[in-house]
Structure formats: structure tokens, C-alpha cells
Amino acid sequence: MTSDLSPAEQFFFDNAEYSWRPGKETEDAGRMRSGIMLAFAETVAKAADTRFMWVPDRNGEHAKDPDGPKTCELCCLYLGDDPIPIASIGCVDDATPEYKRVIEAELALAVIDKLPVPFNVVEAEP
Numbered sequence: 001m002t003s004d005l006s007p008a009e010q011f012f013f014d015n016a017e018y019s020w021r022p023g024k025e026t027e028d029a030g031r032m033r034s035g036i037m038l039a040f041a042e043t044v045a046k047a048a049d050t051r052f053m054w055v056p057d058r059n060g061e062h063a064k065d066p067d068g069p070k071t072c073e074l075c076c077l078y079l080g081d082d083p084i085p086i087a088s089i090g091c092v093d094d095a096t097p098e099y100k101r102v103i104e105a106e107l108a109l110a111v112i113d114k115l116p117v118p119f120n121v122v123e124a125e126p
């Protein structure tokens, strides 16, 4: 447990990929920054009218290979009733629930400028 992180921030610290800026921050500080950003994106996505849809990736032929992954999925992020996703990522292989949570937060972060940030976002569910 890293002190000063919320449970959601700690989750992303523990489970997500991260980056850091050598010479400007330590690896651990970059990992914390990445965790905080993903937790914020997740909070904004939850507070906004978004939904995620997971479907088998039609292009994931390698999932049929006996030596390949067991599942290959596509994740789409929708805003409101719009049938066109605002973000998507394919070839998410063998995704665990934790990995799916990370992917969803990463998608939300990629388009956070398109998500309405509610005034009370700080008080939203972690």
C-alpha cells in the first residue's frame, strides 16, 4: 500500500502500466502520477454518461490458434446515446477483470477532453 493514494489510485498503481520522466521524477513518482490520472479518468467516466462495451474482436484470429490467447476482445467507450464510440481499442487478449478496468480507464483518459466533468467530480464514487 502506497500512502496517500485512494483505493482506486492504489488499484491503478498496482495494476496499470505507467510512465515516468527520467530526470524530472522518480520511477515511483511517475507510477503514482499514472495511477492518479487513471483513477481520475475512471471517476470522470463514471460520473459522465458513459458506457463500455466488450465484444469479441473480429480481427482476433490469433485467438483461434491453440497457442494463442483464449480471448481477444474489442472495448468501445460510448458517450450518452451516441451509437458511435468515442474511443475503442482492439486485440485485448485474455483480459482479467482487473485488466479490463485498466483498459476502460485508459480509454477514458485518452478522450477525457470529450467527457463532461461534473462539478462535484471530487465527491464521486472512487
Ligand SMILES: [Zn+2]
Binding pocket: 057, 060, 062, 063, 069, 071, 072, 073, 090, 091, 092, 093
Ligand atoms: Zn488479440
